Amino acid sequence: MTVQALGRSWVCVLGHLAEASRTNKGMVDCEDVACMKRLAAGDDSALAEIVTRWHTPLLNFFYRSTGSREDAEDMTQSVMVKLYRAAPRYRHQARFSTFLFFIARRVLQNHRRFFHRKMLVLVAAEKVPETLLADSDNTRVREIEEFFQSALKELPERQRTAILLLKQQGMSYSEIAEAMKTNEARVKSWVFRARRKLKEVYEKT
Secondary structure (H helix, E strand, O other): OOHHHHHHHHHHHHHHHHHHHHOOHHHHHHHHHHHHHHHHOOOOHHHHHHHHHHHHHHHHHHHHHHOOHHHHHHHHHHHHHHHHHHHHHOOOOOOHHHHHHHHHHHHHHHHHHHHOOOOOOOOOHHHOOHHHHOOHHHHHHHHHHHHHHHHHHOOOHHHHHHHHHHHOOOOOHHHHHHHOOOOHHHHHHHHHHHHHHHHHHHHHO
16 A cells, blocks of 8 residues: 555545544533532432443543553543532533543553553544455555554654544644643644654555
C-alpha cells in the first residue's frame, strides 16, 4: 500500500469514528447530567444508564492507549467507580464527556505510572469501517493496524491523548483543553505536532 493510500485510509477511519461520536451529542449530555443529579441524590440505577452509554467509548479509548483488553476493562470500571464517588461534588460547568475523560486520563496516567505499558493500537479491527473490511484477505486492514501500531508509539502521551480525544471521541479543542486542564493553544499545538509526526511516519513507510 502506498503512503498516500495509507493516509487516505487513516482519514477514513478517524472520520468514521468521530462522526459516530458526534451523534445526538447535546441530547446525550443532558441525559448524563440528569443521571449525575439522580446519582448524587442516591439513585444508583442512574449509574447503569451512564455505563450503558459510555462503556464502549471508554473501553476503546483505553484499549487504543494500552493494547490490552484486560487493562482497558479494569480502567473502564475504575472510571465508573470514581464517577460514582464524584457524583455528590459534580457541577455541570462543561460537557459531561469533558469531565468523564478528565477522569479517564487520570486513570490512564496512574496505570502508566505503575505498570509502564507500551502505547500500541489506535484502530482495533472491529472498529474499522466495513468498506475496509471488505478487502480481500483483509490485507488493507492489517496494513492500517500495523501502521498505527508503529505510528502511535512515536507520539508523546499528551499528543496521543489529544488526537485520540479529537478524532476518536469527537471532542472540540475547548473540551479537550478542559479535560486535559490546559488551554486551547496547547491542545492545537499537540494535535499539530501529532499530525506532523504521523506524516513523518507515513513517509518512512
